[in-house]
Amino acid sequence: MSLLDLEQLYLRHGLLEAVRDFTLVVAEGETVALVGANGAGKTTLLRAVAGAHRPSAGRIGFDGADVTRVPAYRRVQMGIALVPEGRRLFPALTVEENLLVAAQRRRPGRWNVDTVIEAFPMLERLRGQRAATLSGGEQQAAAIGRALITNPRLLLLDEVSLGLAPLAVEDVYRSLATVIAEGATVIVVEQDLARAAAVADRVVCMLEGRIVLEGAAGELTREQITEAYFGLRRRGEVEA
Amino acid sequence: MTWVNDVIQGIMLGGFYGMLACGLALMFGLMRIINLAHGDIAVLGAYLIYVVLEHWNTSPFLAILPVLPVMLLLGYLLQRLLLERSLRSGLLVPLLTTFGLSIVIQNLLEQGFSPDVRSLGAQAGSIATSSWQITDQLSIPAIGALTLGVAIVIFGALQLFLSRTQPGRQMRATAQDPDTAELVGINSKAVYARATAIAVAIAAIGGMFLAIRSDFYPYSGPTYLIFAFEAVVIGGLGGSLWATLLGGIVLGVAQTIGGQINPEYPVLAGHIVFLLVLLSPRGGLVNLRRVTA
Amino acid sequence: MSAQPLVAPASAPTTIRRWTRLSGGFTTGFALLVVALIFVPVALGANTVQDLTTLLTYVLMAVMWNALAGYGGLVSIGQQAYIGLGAYATVWLAQHSVNPYFGMLLATAFCGVVAIPLSFLMLRFRGPQFAIGTWVVAEALAIWVSLDNALGAGTGTSLSQLDSYAPTSREHYTYWLTLAFAAFFIGALFMLLRSRLGSSLQAIRDDEDAAASVGVRVVAGKRILFLLAAAGAGAAGAMTLANTLFIEPTSIFSVNYTAFMIFMVLVGGLGTFEGPIIGAIVFYELQNLLGNDGVWYLVVLGGAAIAFALFLPRGIWGTLEERTGLRFMPVGYRLRRGAAAVAAASVDEEP
Numbered sequence: 057m058s059l060l061d062l063e064q065l066y067l068r069h070g071l072l073e074a075v076r077d078f079t080l081v082v083a084e085g086e087t088v089a090l091v092g093a094n095g096a097g098k099t100t101l102l103r104a105v106a107g108a109h110r111p112s113a114g115r116i117g118f119d120g121a122d123v124t125r126v127p128a129y130r131r132v133q134m135g136i137a138l139v140p141e142g143r144r145l146f147p148a149l150t151v152e153e154n155l156l157v158a159a160q161r162r163r164p165g166r167w168n169v170d171t172v173i174e175a176f177p178m179l180e181r182l183r184g185q186r187a188a189t190l191s192g193g194e195q196q197a198a199a200i201g202r203a204l205i206t207n208p209r210l211l212l213l214d215e216v217s218l219g220l221a222p223l224a225v226e227d228v229y230r231s232l233a234t235v236i237a238e239g240a241t242v243i244v245v246e247q248d249l250a251r252a253a254a255v256a257d258r259v260v261c262m263l264e265g266r267i268v269l270e271g272a273a274g275e276l277t278r279e280q281i282t283e284a285y286f287g288l289r290r291r292g293e294v295e296a
Numbered sequence: 297m298t299w300v301n302d303v304i305q306g307i308m309l310g311g312f313y314g315m316l317a318c319g320l321a322l323m324f325g326l327m328r329i330i331n332l333a334h335g336d337i338a339v340l341g342a343y344l345i346y347v348v349l350e351h352w353n354t355s356p357f358l359a360i361l362p363v364l365p366v367m368l369l370l371g372y373l374l375q376r377l378l379l380e381r382s383l384r385s386g387l388l389v390p391l392l393t394t395f396g397l398s399i400v401i402q403n404l405l406e407q408g409f410s411p412d413v414r415s416l417g418a419q420a421g422s423i424a425t426s427s428w429q430i431t432d433q434l435s436i437p438a439i440g441a442l443t444l445g446v447a448i449v450i451f452g453a454l455q456l457f458l459s460r461t462q463p464g465r466q467m468r469a470t471a472q473d474p475d476t477a478e479l480v481g482i483n484s485k486a487v488y489a490r491a492t493a494i495a496v497a498i499a500a501i502g503g504m505f506l507a508i509r510s511d512f513y514p515y516s517g518p519t520y521l522i523f524a525f526e527a528v529v530i531g532g533l534g535g536s537l538w539a540t541l542l543g544g545i546v547l548g549v550a551q552t553i554g555g556q557i558n559p560e561y562p563v564l565a566g567h568i569v570f571l572l573v574l575l576s577p578r579g580g581l582v583n584l585r586r587v588t589a
Numbered sequence: 590m591s592a593q594p595l596v597a598p599a600s601a602p603t604t605i606r607r608w609t610r611l612s613g614g615f616t617t618g619f620a621l622l623v624v625a626l627i628f629v630p631v632a633l634g635a636n637t638v639q640d641l642t643t644l645l646t647y648v649l650m651a652v653m654w655n656a657l658a659g660y661g662g663l664v665s666i667g668q669q670a671y672i673g674l675g676a677y678a679t680v681w682l683a684q685h686s687v688n689p690y691f692g693m694l695l696a697t698a699f700c701g702v703v704a705i706p707l708s709f710l711m712l713r714f715r716g717p718q719f720a721i722g723t724w725v726v727a728e729a730l731a732i733w734v735s736l737d738n739a740l741g742a743g744t745g746t747s748l749s750q751l752d753s754y755a756p757t758s759r760e761h762y763t764y765w766l767t768l769a770f771a772a773f774f775i776g777a778l779f780m781l782l783r784s785r786l787g788s789s790l791q792a793i794r795d796d797e798d799a800a801a802s803v804g805v806r807v808v809a810g811k812r813i814l815f816l817l818a819a820a821g822a823g824a825a826g827a828m829t830l831a832n833t834l835f836i837e838p839t840s841i842f843s844v845n846y847t848a849f850m851i852f853m854v855l856v857g858g859l860g861t862f863e864g865p866i867i868g869a870i871v872f873y874e875l876q877n878l879l880g881n882d883g884v885w886y887l888v889v890l891g892g893a894a895i896a897f898a899l900f901l902p903r904g905i906w907g908t909l910e911e912r913t914g915l916r917f918m919p920v921g922y923r924l925r926r927g928a929a930a931v932a933a934a935s936v937d938e939e940p
Contacts, residue, residue, distance in 0.1 A: 106479055107478070107479075108475060108478060108479055127478070127483075128478040128479055129478050129479075129481050129482055129483045129484070130483075132479070132480060132481035133481060137479075137480075138479050140476060140479060144473060144475075144476040144479075146468070146469045146472045146473055146476070146477075147472055147473075148468065148472055149465070149468060149469060149472070153465055153468075153469075154469075156462070156465060157462070157465045157466055157469045157477075157480060157482065158480035158481060160462055160466065160481065160482070161481035161482075162481070202480060203480075206480070206481060324717070328716075328717075329717075330716075330717035330720070330721065332666070332720075378895070378899070381899050382898070382899065385898075385899070385902060387715075387716050388658065388662070388664050388859070389898050389899070389902065391664045391666075391716070391717065391720055392664070392851055392855060392894060392895075392898040393894075393895050393898045393899060395666060395847070395848070395851060395891075395894070396848075396851070396890075396891040396892065396893075396894035396895035396898065397891065397895060398891070399848050399887055399888070399890060399891030399894070400888050400891035400892055400895070402887075403884040403885070403887040403888045403891065404884075404888060406884045407884050407885065407888070518844060522721070522724065522725060522728060525721045526725070529718070560732075560736055563728075563732060564729060564732045564733065567725050567728060567729040567732075568729070570725055571710070571722075571725065571726075571729070574710065574713075574714075574718075574722060575710060
């Protein structure tokens with residue numbers, strides 16, 4: 057049963073085409089890793105799925121419904137949650153307020169302020185602290201918690217390991233593993249190829265807005281991914 | 297000492313200015329729009345109260361009760377129909393749209409009510425004229441104290457709303473990061489509309505006091521917009537809502553003391569203080585920070 | 590792997606042109622029009638002369654406001670400060686035995702000079718702070734002037750020194766000076782936009798921070814526009830005085846002038862060169878049509894400003910330009926490539 061259905065999506069930034077002819081189907085319960093160099097279009101794509109970026113062409117289907125024109129806040133209510141690149145917590149709000157403000161429109165489910173803090177115990181003592189004062193790892197935990205609290209069916213994670221100490225990254229992925237084990241559908245954008253391959257069922261590699269490689273995580277070799285990542289072998293490319 | 301008296305009068309005048317500035321600061325903190333029609337909206341509120349009083353012989357303090365929901369609705373419509381579009385079109389457009397709106401309101405008011413100067417002081421009863429005599433040189437006008445009191449209540453209530461309620465939290469979040477706010481399920485357009493509705497309603501309360509304290513006519517609006525804006529800028533020191541009230545008080549005191557020096561100077565004194573604040577290093581850096589808790 | 594250097598694919602050479610036949614023709618036509626206008630007092634009656642003086646004053650105001658807002662990105666709601674200042678400076682100079690017409694020239698320059706220190710204050714801001722800041726300055730000036738008894742205080746004053754001229758000669762001289770001012774300031778703006786400053790202004794308009802990062806002197810560019818706009822408004826003020834003979838602080842410093850300027854520029858086309866001129870003509874006609882209806886005419890003005898700002902932000906001329914690619918005044922660049930052209934924000938395509 058496909059949960060997310062992206063059909064020939066085109067996304068622009070002004071005059072620049074950031075994503076071209078992107079087609080992808082994600083089944084319920086699947087974890088997809090989206091990899092690619094900076095500027096490949098991964099963030100733009102996630103934002104489009106979440107509703108923050110309007111496609112110039114193409115279709116986005118969620119759980120059978122066409123959501124291409126549905127505004128972002130309504131998609132949250134339908135079950136799509138994005139953990140944005142750079143965390144983007146509300147800086148002057150406390151951790152608890154950050155969670156509360158997202159909890160307003162949450163769907164029924166097991167996540168609420170208390171269960172989120174249970175899942176990320178480090179947040180307990182930070183409840184009343186302003187988000188801007190938190191460390192990177194703490195912010196990441198809070199940001200993921202803020203997305204989870206909406207009880208999403210589809211969780212989108214944009215570069216959650218960026219700027220974090222290795223131990224913090226460990227923590228993040230451990231929590232993520234729990235969420236995945238519970239059957240959530242996840243798309244995770246990752247620069248760290250090893251992690252991406254470890255956590256995902258499927259790997260999709262983007263380059264300059266297009267998909268250049270796609271396959272089951274177990275089947276693709278490191279080499280294949282690296283080559284696709286850097287665009288080392290392109291059709292008709294002359295070696296200079 | 298008349299100076300003490302002046303400072304106290306100035307503080308109470310400042311309460312009035314703060315009240316006028318409150319809605320302006322709210323809209324700016326949230327949307328980065330300075331509503332150039334804000335003063336005219338306050339005057340509109342005064343006229344609506346006047347209309348109610350024509351049909352119902354009572355005090356303005358009661359007449360405002362039916363006016364408030366009307367103003368809330370007007371504010372909501374203002375946002376959804378006019379300002380929402382302006383927001384999308386860049387920084388120049390909201391200025392031009394609200395300026396156009398200001399002209400339209402003023403002239404429609406003149407058309408509807410004639411350019412005659414009016415006042416609601418009479419209908420307010422004794423409270424508009426009475427005062428408490430503390431010493432020989434020190435007296436506290438009742439209306440001044442009431443204005444300041446109401447201003448403090450309004451600011452306090454708004455502060456509580458922003459920090460303790462869910463819609464208030466949503467407003468703060470949207471002010472800090474409108475893009476991410478949408479991503480966590482907040483309908484930013486609805487938040488903006490709520491804020492404008494509140495701002496317009498508060499402006500109406502300011503209009504009521506405006507009409508009681510002095511007279512008004514269709515073109516009174518811009519003067520009060522300038523005072524409100526000056527209050528916001530002067531108060532920019534803290535970046536919080538209370539700073540706006542403080543800015544209003546500084547302005548009020550400046551004007552009163554200026555008036556002591558020369559009865560023709562009060563408004564000019566206020567302008568000078570405003571320009572001085574702009575000139576100061578902090579003035580240049582005061583980018584009217586967003587509304588925070 | 591061979592050691593060939595990377596070569597860009599061959600393409601036709603790129604030429605950059607500033608003039609097209611159309612813009613060349615039009616500019617010449619414009620110059621001829623100015624020359625023709627000189628002869629109006631000789632050829633046509635007194636009413637026309639006065640009407641045209643009013644129209645030219647509006648054109649001047651509109652073009653100057655557009656210089657600031659359309660090309661500089663600075664929305665001022667306080668240009669009336671200079672309108673009033675130009676008028677009152679003229680009165681003051683005439684009171685001190687300066688020939689009134691010469692006084693108008695001096696008053697215009699004076700406005701430009703006064704704008705220098707003001708620019709240091711105001712240009713630190715953008716957006717609403719700038720807008721209201723300019724307005725406060727205008728209000729402060731109005732109060733200050735109204736406190737001066739020699740200048741007629743609150744009741745106003747007149748340029749009685751003009752009485753020494755016969756009415757017809759006075760109207761003619763006023764007209765010619767207005768025409769000269771309008772032509773001068775339009776010409777000055779034209780030269781400015783064609784100069785290097787013109788392209789930096791375009792860059793500033795597109796993205797101020799990016800422009801600054803490549804060395805564009807943002808504040809200097811804005812300052813020149815600020816000073817030019819101030820002087821131009823001052824000239825408009827002096828000419829309004831010459832045309833109406835009587836001024837008082839509340840009207841000559843009135844924010845209604847800003848309402849007019851916004852209307853003219855929005856309707857004509859913000860940020861286009863020709864737009865404000867068209868807008869002034871529209872405004873002038875509208876005033877003739879509705880002027881006697883008092884407040885309704887201002888309501889229409891305000892409503893039109895809102896409607897244009899929301900729905901037709903590029904104004905009449907701007908929209909026309911966009912649709913047809915026509916440019917009459919060559920203030921942009923035209924890029925012509927051998928291969929298929931790529932649309933870019935600040936470069937026109939050959940139609």
